Amino acid sequence: MTSSTLPATAGANGGPTPTPPRRSGRSGRSGSRWTALLFLLPLLVYLLAAYVYPLARNVDLSVRDYTIAAFVTGQADFVGLDNYRDILTDRTFSQAVFNTAVFTGVSLAFQFALGLALAVFFRHSFPLSGVLRALFLVPWLLPLIVSASTWAWMLNSENGVVNWALSLVGVDQVNWLTSPGWALASVTIANIWLGIPFNLVILYSGLQNIPEDLYEAAALDGATARQQFWRITFPLLAPVSAITLLLGLIYTLKVVDIIWIMTTGGPGSSSTTLAIWSYREAFGTGQPDFSPAAAVGNLLILVALAGGALYLWVQRRQARS
Secondary structure, rough: OHHHHHOOOOOOOOOOEEEOOOOOOOHHHHHHHHHHHHHHEEEEEHHHHHHHHHHHHHHHHHHOOOHHHHHHHHOEEEEEHHHHHHHOOOHHHHHHHHHHHHHHHHHHHHHHHHHHHHHHHOOOOOOOHHHHHOOHHHHHHHHHHHHHHHHHOOOOOOOOOHHHHHHHOOOOOOOOOOOOOOHHHHHHHHHHHHHHHHHHHHHHHHHOOOHHHHHHHHHHOOOOHHHHHHHHHHHHHHHHHHHHHHHHHHHOOOHHHHHHHHHOOOOOOOOHHHHHHHHHHHHHHOOOOOOHHHHHHHHHHHHHHHHHHHHHHHHHHHOOO
């Protein structure tokens, strides 16, 4: 039946009522597009205000000579890449890069390994497993200033509980926070302790998505627990592991509070990372130097972006295989 022969509906007076014209597909799609944009508008505003503007502002800071007076007057001289040249030739730069690499690499390795071990341990339910898993989240829930202060007290050379415990087995006093050889190790240990719960939660959630049938079939084939881990758990957990390591990298690169409260980056520059160096230049001295601090911060952003690019490359390669 063609559109010209379609019956008309009866009106209120018994007469035929014409069928209302249909909206064209183009206008419908246009309306849907505007509706989608309206829903996206709050997110776009948030991204512009919380990410794009601060990043652009930080880049502007790094290519000008900003002082407190410049912030008051609103005028700062444009210096180009001079701030980057200054930080790259500063004697603190190589020490900060080395400390950042060690602090980040060791923290990620131990946080991921211990978090994965605990996630596998809690995969099977047993009495009080929920309570124990909740207790492991305590370091993650505590305010960082509390955790850092607690570790500073525990590692105190004179009155710390760690040195007291070591003295019981005949170990001499260790200057954990005031010795150049131990300061970086001390803040790294504290950061590992803080990051284990995050890895535990994410990896444990990933383990819940692995079908139990795979383990039962492997057990019937005679696979040991170690073989099940390397042949089933670890490969199937790879996507979750990748995002866990990426988030851990981004978080660890920007750690300031733990190191600042425990050692303030000292003694000297022995525990100074790039994040600590940036913070100290901007706020840690009596004479703030915002422009070099912004330049160091931009270097950290580049490292984080490189980590994100590596993650996307790995994900794309896995999708193709």
